[in-house]
Amino acid sequence: MNPFKPKNQGKILSTVGGVFLILLVVGISVGMSEKNFSTEDYIELSSLKKDSVVSKEAFKKVYSVLMHPRCMNCHPSGDIPLQGDDSHLHGMSPQRGEDGKGVYAMKCANCHQNENTPGIHAPPGNPEWHLPPADMKMIFQGRTANELAKQLIDKSKNGNKSIKDLIAHAEDTLVKAGWHPAEGLSLPPMSHKEFKEAWVTWLKTGAYAPDNSE
């Protein structure tokens, strides 16, 4: 034992350290609460290179894809999916249902198979075909770039996805289905690879929302 060391020095230092840590965490939480980030997200983002100009430019590309009918048609503002390149209401008015998979005799998978059905106006397919569920509608239709960017990173509106989850979501089977449209339907305005690059760039440079004037 060191006779010159005050008896409680260790305790004092650890207490000071603990208080500092708490303040740091509280500060981070308060700072990030506006966007519903977790501390984990903050640490993840803080290690990245924030650049609002690059981030907003990347989101413009992302937005052009998300508002394309291949993406937006299953993110409608109402409870009926959209259809076709003009995004009209789906014929037969199938409903979202609680789980996003339809109701009664009108469930998505009753017509939408695991793969596209050949022929014009035949149903496109994917094993996961569905809308977002009723308690997490993830509406794209009618959203401005500013609104959609904020919504995408808001855990209360994005299915509780962290930034890491969002990055991984670019590889989701249903997201990628947008690049395998049924016959006669257009492709999103860029390749999936270009979209993913823009998506990851947007998220890794700070996930900034373009201003409404941009």
Add this chain to the structure above:
Amino acid sequence: MISLNVNEKDLQVDVDPETPLLWVLRDHLDLPGTKYGCGVAQCGACVVHLEGEAVRSCVTKVKRAENKKVVTIEGLAENNDHPVQQAWTEVDVPQCGYCHSGQIMSAAVLLKENPNPTDEDIDLAMAGNICRCGTYSRIRKAIHVAAEINKSST
């Protein structure tokens, strides 16, 4: 060879796995009650039950039904006396009758999941079954009658 269970019978059919289930039922298994309407899942005439769901057999490839349970209008009830069939007779629903095996199969799924449907529930469930004779008001009435038959038999 594809193995299927159709109307409670285990069967094997020697067909291309890409063949629509509808043609396997009608042409290979001699079950012509299920009708061909549009061929692109837009009319509902071809609805059968696959694992209890009201799938459209014109776009459902037989490979999706492999080792699964399929029920057609012929197998809905042993003596054609499913409550929906009884109600259809009581209300005298069909006119030309072509779409009604699909209508009945869809209505049966609705009542299984919602034994006491409102008019709105019926409209939501049956919106994908088209009837060119326009028997919709009788279809709605018959589904309510079927719900009553179900209640009185339990």
